[in-house]
Amino acid sequence: SQNNAELIARRRAVMPAGVGQTYNVFVDRAVNAEVWDVEGKRYVDFSGGIAVLNTGHQHPKVIAAVKAQLDKVHHTCFQVLAYEPYVELCERLVALAPGNFAKKAFLLTTGAEAVENAIKIARSATKRQAVIAFGGGFHGRTLLTMGLTGKVAPYKAGFGPFPAEIYHAKYPNAMHGVSVADAIASIEAIFKYDVEAERVAAIILEPVQGEGGFYVAPPEFVKAVRALCDQHGIVMIADEVQAGAGRTGTWLACEQWPVAPDLITMAKSIGGGFPISAVIGKAEIMDKPGPGGLGGTYAGSPIACAAALAVLEVFEEEKLLDRSKAIGELLTTGFQAMAQRHKSIADVRGMGAMVAIELCKNGDPHQPDAELTKRVCNEAIERGLVLLSCGVYANVIRVLVPLTASDALLQEGLKLLEESLVAASQ
Numbered sequence: 001s002q003n004n005a006e007l008i009a010r011r012r013a014v015m016p017a018g019v020g021q022t023y024n025v026f027v028d029r030a031v032n033a034e035v036w037d038v039e040g041k042r043y044v045d046f047s048g049g050i051a052v053l054n055t056g057h058q059h060p061k062v063i064a065a066v067k068a069q070l071d072k073v074h075h076t077c078f079q080v081l082a083y084e085p086y087v088e089l090c091e092r093l094v095a096l097a098p099g100n101f102a103k104k105a106f107l108l109t110t111g112a113e114a115v116e117n118a119i120k121i122a123r124s125a126t127k128r129q130a131v132i133a134f135g136g137g138f139h140g141r142t143l144l145t146m147g148l149t150g151k152v153a154p155y156k157a158g159f160g161p162f163p164a165e166i167y168h169a170k171y172p173n174a175m176h177g178v179s180v181a182d183a184i185a186s187i188e189a190i191f192k193y194d195v196e197a198e199r200v201a202a203i204i205l206e207p208v209q210g211e212g213g214f215y216v217a218p219p220e221f222v223k224a225v226r227a228l229c230d231q232h233g234i235v236m237i238a239d240e241v242q243a244g245a246g247r248t249g250t251w252l253a254c255e256q257w258p259v260a261p262d263l264i265t266m267a268k269s270i271g272g273g274f275p276i277s278a279v280i281g282k283a284e285i286m287d288k289p290g291p292g293g294l295g296g297t298y299a300g301s302p303i304a305c306a307a308a309l310a311v312l313e314v315f316e317e318e319k320l321l322d323r324s325k326a327i328g329e330l331l332t333t334g335f336q337a338m339a340q341r342h343k344s345i346a347d348v349r350g351m352g353a354m355v356a357i358e359l360c361k362n363g364d365p366h367q368p369d370a371e372l373t374k375r376v377c378n379e380a381i382e383r384g385l386v387l388l389s390c391g392v393y394a395n396v397i398r399v400l401v402p403l404t405a406s407d408a409l410l411q412e413g414l415k416l417l418e419e420s421l422v423a424a425s426q
């Protein structure tokens with residue numbers, strides 16, 4: 001078998017540069033929140049496959065459910081021959097979504113697909129075309145979701161033209177000078193400068209911007225967006241692809257909102273590592289597209305449905321929502337203590353276990369330190385810790401560790417992170 005360097009060379013020779021590679025590591029095996037590479041080196045995994053592994057690597061219940069499903073039927077295409085796990089999962093997802101109204105749900109494969117479908121439904125229901133998304137938001141890499149994404153490099157540069165009728169408002173970000181009032185004013189400005197509110201089908205926002213830097217939407221902002229949507233007949237969409245599935249201490253982050261969205265997109269951790277996504281929402285809106293308008297060959301694969309049902313069981317049995325809150329407290333406390341010792345940590349923030357630190361020069365929010373952030377991540381991987389950065393200024397280190405990780409492992413990760421920060425600061 002080959003070592004990391006040899007495998008990276010093969011990868012480079014055959015694969016395009018556009019598929020990024022954060023670390024020169026090839027994985028051999030993984031358990032819960034630990035990973036071993038092809039050279040036998042162990043890593044603490046704070047990345048969770050980018051928010052996919054809230055139930056950890058190789059959760060025995062998830063793996064057993066998938067194996068059992070594999071032995072029965074693994075593909076029919078749901079629209080041709082249906083199977084119960086798909087329906088059961090929709091029943092569960094509907095029951096878990098907030099909002100005092102009848103709801104429906106259906107399944108897809110990726111987060112981008114869920115977002116695309118939410119927009120299709122909003123357009124079909126309102127007979128309108130325009131969509132408002134937010135600066136710093138991330139919604140996927142397909143043409144429509146790339147258009148919705150509010151960050152040019154690296155996601156959009158060179159890939160246009162983008163679909164028409166997409167407008168970007170400001171996402172509130174107190175640390176970087178965007179107040180809730182500024183953000184709402186930026187939506188009103190779109191109504192004034194770009195498109196009349198009566199032609200807007202949807203406003204889509206992440207409850208916590210994931211790729212954008214773990215900035216949390218303040219409750220008063222969410223309330224104001226809801227009021228604008230109600231006033232103008234606009235569909236409000238919560239993109240919970242990264243924040244959902246228990247990461248923020250509740251099953252959905254929007255459960256902590258003072259108002260309910262009309263449509264919700266989920267993906268990533270609902271499948272425990274198997275590709276599945278969902279759109280959940282108000283029945284009267286969801287029922288608008290006609291038969292054949294929604295779906296996909298692999299959408300809601302039996303394998304992924306079995307995995308997702310097992311994930312829901314694990315959440316109940318292991319009380320992972322409580323664990324998410326506890327992990328959030330542990331990480332926040334640890335990071336706040338670290339911030340006392342290191343001026344470069346300009347902010348510690350999050351919601352539940354969706355926690356991040358923001359690194360700046362001299363602790364000054366106006367001097368984001370993307371270089372230091374990159375060095376910390378590189379020092380960390382050397383020390384056996386997998387970190388992910390994010391943020392519009394590329395200066396945020398986010399934690400997406402499995403919620404099944406032990407306190408001891410979390411403490412080990414925090415210690416490695418601080419050692420990496422010290423080394424990177426020299």
Ligand code: PMP
Nearest residue numbers: 110111112138139140210241242
């Ligand atoms: N929406 C959000 C909020 C995301 O974080 C992501 C992925 N990072 C996506 C959509 C796209 O999901 P996928 O990569 O599965 O298409």
